[in-house]
Amino acid sequence: MVIINGAGIAGLTLANALQRKNIPFVVLEQAEALQVLGAGIALQNNGLAILEALGLAKELAISPVLQLGVGPFNRFRRVTMEGVGLRCHVVHRSHLQQMLLTSLPQEQIRLGTSISQHELNADSVSVTLSDGSQLHGKYLVNAAGIRSELHAPAQLRDSGLWCWRSVVPLTRPVTCFSEVWFGKQRLGLAPIDEQRAYLFHVIKTKPGQHPEKISTAQREQWIREQHATLADITALDLHNATWVSHPIQDRTIDWGHGRLVAIGDAAHALTPNLGQGAVLAMEDAMELATIISNNIVNPAQELARLRHRRVAHMHRLSWFFGKMAHADGKIALKLKSLAFRLLPMRKNLAAQVSWMNAFNHRLKEL
Numbered sequence: 001m002v003i004i005n006g007a008g009i010a011g012l013t014l015a016n017a018l019q020r021k022n023i024p025f026v027v028l029e030q031a032e033a034l035q036v037l038g039a040g041i042a043l044q045n046n047g048l049a050i051l052e053a054l055g056l057a058k059e060l061a062i063s064p065v066l067q068l069g070v071g072p073f074n075r076f077r078r079v080t081m082e083g084v085g086l087r088c089h090v091v092h093r094s095h096l097q098q099m100l101l102t103s104l105p106q107e108q109i110r111l112g113t114s115i116s117q118h119e120l121n122a123d124s125v126s127v128t129l130s131d132g133s134q135l136h137g138k139y140l141v142n143a144a145g146i147r148s149e150l151h152a153p154a155q156l157r158d159s160g161l162w163c164w165r166s167v168v169p170l171t172r173p174v175t176c177f178s179e180v181w182f183g184k185q186r187l188g189l190a191p192i193d194e195q196r197a198y199l200f201h202v203i204k205t206k207p208g209q210h211p212e213k214i215s216t217a218q219r220e221q222w223i224r225e226q227h228a229t230l231a232d233i234t235a236l237d238l239h240n241a242t243w244v245s246h247p248i249q250d251r252t253i254d255w256g257h258g259r260l261v262a263i264g265d266a267a268h269a270l271t272p273n274l275g276q277g278a279v280l281a282m283e284d285a286m287e288l289a290t291i292i293s294n295n296i297v298n299p300a301q302e303l304a305r306l307r308h309r310r311v312a313h314m315h316r317l318s319w320f321f322g323k324m325a326h327a328d329g330k331i332a333l334k335l336k337s338l339a340f341r342l343l344p345m346r347k348n349l350a351a352q353v354s355w356m357n358a359f360n361h362r363l364k365e366l
């Protein structure tokens with residue numbers, strides 16, 4: 001049996017992948033109920049291919065194919081996603097979680113449970129749960145998110161950015177996935193369906209500043225003021241928005257050791273600047289299910305061998321992208337503006353698509 005710690009996107013994807021290979025598992029989740037955070041997730045080529053491989057993507061049939069408009073300083077550049085082979089469906093996070101949950105037997109998901117002790121043996125693992133009971137299995141997988149310390153201390157790096165996210169009702173449909181950079185701030189808006197959009201707002205903080213103290217009214221006012229640049233803002237019913245807010249951090253990569261393997265944010269949380277965190281967690285899960293079905297003696301080492309290069313690349317790139325998006329010195333602003341005019345956006349997006357599709361080829365072997 002595989003003991004999975006955490007019922008987030010990584011843990012639930014692994015449970016689905018194991019179920020398809022007839023490998024027994026149990027998922028332990030410390031929350032009494034699976035929380036619905038008011039945020040969206042952009043699922044791009046690799047995430048969609050995984051859902052298709054798990055037989056779950058049919059649920060996404062209604063999502064539109066979107067256009068991307070990136071507009072620094074009132075200048076938008078548009079690319080038809082289809083034209084560069086990019087597929088992007090923005091879903092409510094709870095929808096993704098529900099999709100991953102529906103095919104799993106509820107008795108194999110234990111809510112309100114955490115691990116108080118664990119022991120790793122040569123060919124097995126034992127855990128003691130918060131209620132004092134014991135579980136024995138062949139592998140223990142830590143999928144308990146960015147702060148989890150089951151396999152290693154959480155070494156977090158603060159990016160100096162603070163993010164607010166919301167799923168906002170729409171007063172009219174919007175069709176564009178838009179991202180706008182304004183000096184220290186960044187705003188992103190993507191439709192989930194005709195009634196709702198995912199909105200994120202990121203600011204660069206100064207030392208000693210407490211962004212959590214900025215009032216919602218003040219921030220919403222600021223967002224409304226950007227309507228001259230991004231007309232879709234007038235379609236947002238901000239009065240009925242509920243915001244989730246947190247600092248943007250990443251975590252030093254550590255895949256665990258021996259039969260204690262880490263996946264997803266527990267192994268390598270990355271800054272969300274390129275929207276690949278959840279999808280990389282899903283990729284880890286698909287790769288690990290195959291490693292487990294092949295009875296590999298040291299799955300942590302094997303997962304690191306297969307995944308480290310790819311994950312480290314995106315970890316670095318996301319960090320760099322965040323720094324670039326929020327660079328706000330006089331020279332930095334000029335360089336950013338110039339780069340936006342000169343950089344071949346289609347070519348860059350095509351490179352990102354090809355990076356994502358590399359996993360889709362790998363998926364056929366898993």
Ligand SMILES: Cc1cc2nc3c(=O)[nH]c(=O)nc-3n(C[C@H](O)[C@H](O)[C@H](O)COP(=O)(O)OP(=O)(O)OC[C@H]3O[C@@H](n4cnc5c(N)ncnc54)[C@H](O)[C@@H]3O)c2cc1C
Nearest residue numbers: 006008009010030042144145264265272275276277278279
């Ligand atoms: C602002 C922002 C925007 C993002 N946008 C995107 C995007 O567009 N696309 C994308 O692909 N990714 C995105 N991500 C990243 C994505 O949200 C994460 O990478 C993904 O949720 C990681 O999944 P996970 O299962 O590893 O961890 P989590 O989702 O954190 O799940 C961990 C689970 O473990 C449980 N848990 C915690 N501690 C314990 C414990 N001790 N015992 C048992 N259970 C425990 C938690 O309750 C939770 O259910 C974004 C992230 C942020 C912060």
